Amino acid sequence: MKLIRFGKAGHEKPGLYIDENTILDLSGFGEDYDEGFFEEDGLIRLQNWVDQNKKSQIKINPDTRIGPPVCRPSKIICIGLNFSDHAKESGVEPPTEPVIFFKSTTSICGPYDDFVIPKNATKTDWEVELALVIGKKAKYVPEKGVSDYIAGYLLHNDYSEREYQLEREGQWVKGKSCDTFAPLGPYLVTKDEIKDINNLNMWLKVNGNYMQQGNTRNFIFQIPFIVSYITHFMTLLPGDIISTGTPPGVGLGMNPPRFLKPGDVVELGIDSLGFSKQQVVSQSI
DSSP states (O other), X not given: OEEEEESSTTOOEEEEEEETTEEXXXXXXXXXXXXXXXXXXXXXXXXXXXXXXXXXXXXXXXXXXXXOSSOOOSOEEEEESOBHHHHHXXXXXXXXXXXXXXXXXXXXXXXTSOEEEOTTOOOEEOOEEEEXXXXXXXXXXXXXXXXXXXXXXXXXXXXXXXXXXXXXXXXXXXXXOSTTOXXXXXXXXXXXXXXXXTSOXXXXXXXXXXXXXXXXXXXXXXXXXXXXXXXXXXXXXXXXXXXXXXXSOOGGGXXXXXXXXXXXEEEEEETTTEEEEEEEEEOOO
């Protein structure tokens, strides 16, 4: 299944993506795609409900806003420098253990929402990433058992303000958590629909020009290790998001560095996970 949410920001409704011309309104299911949904075997219950009611569901208007496919996760955990060539362009050695940092959940927005450059920001950057969604509570999970804890996968643009991240002291979270810094989706793809998570092409364009091209086969740390590793430091809750790192081609790594400005258009995608697009605008407040 491809789970999608639609409607006004903060008031999204659950839906099901069938194809580019068909998105079904699943409001009649009576639940949003949140922690409780995943915790109570929501994917199984949803599939059964869809099988019984699919013919009676209405299509949404194609002009309807698409929101993030997951509702209010308890946390977004990111893995830094998970491609050796991205580490090189960042001027650091590839890590020997996963680099973990957080993004605020208030940074989440829809895949086609405007991207807002924060007030006084001058070094705002892009990062196409594969993210996964946890399907059930996870603590001290062995690598071999990780698949049982994954609900599905989605596309994430890990926007970053490099001055906030690297020049303002402290942890990276300051440069990762501004509003609109985590466009998710367009949809959550359940794990059964992904043939090989270790061989997905990923790309990002700015103003029609390719900036990033990579493949998940080049992860330094593969997904089973990442999830298992994290569960030895914290409990993961259903609906939590883990973003697995970006390939080379970020603006910071260019010579000279290149950063986003109002009027730019960012497009990105990953095989099987769809694509998203953000218009870059300045902060209006």
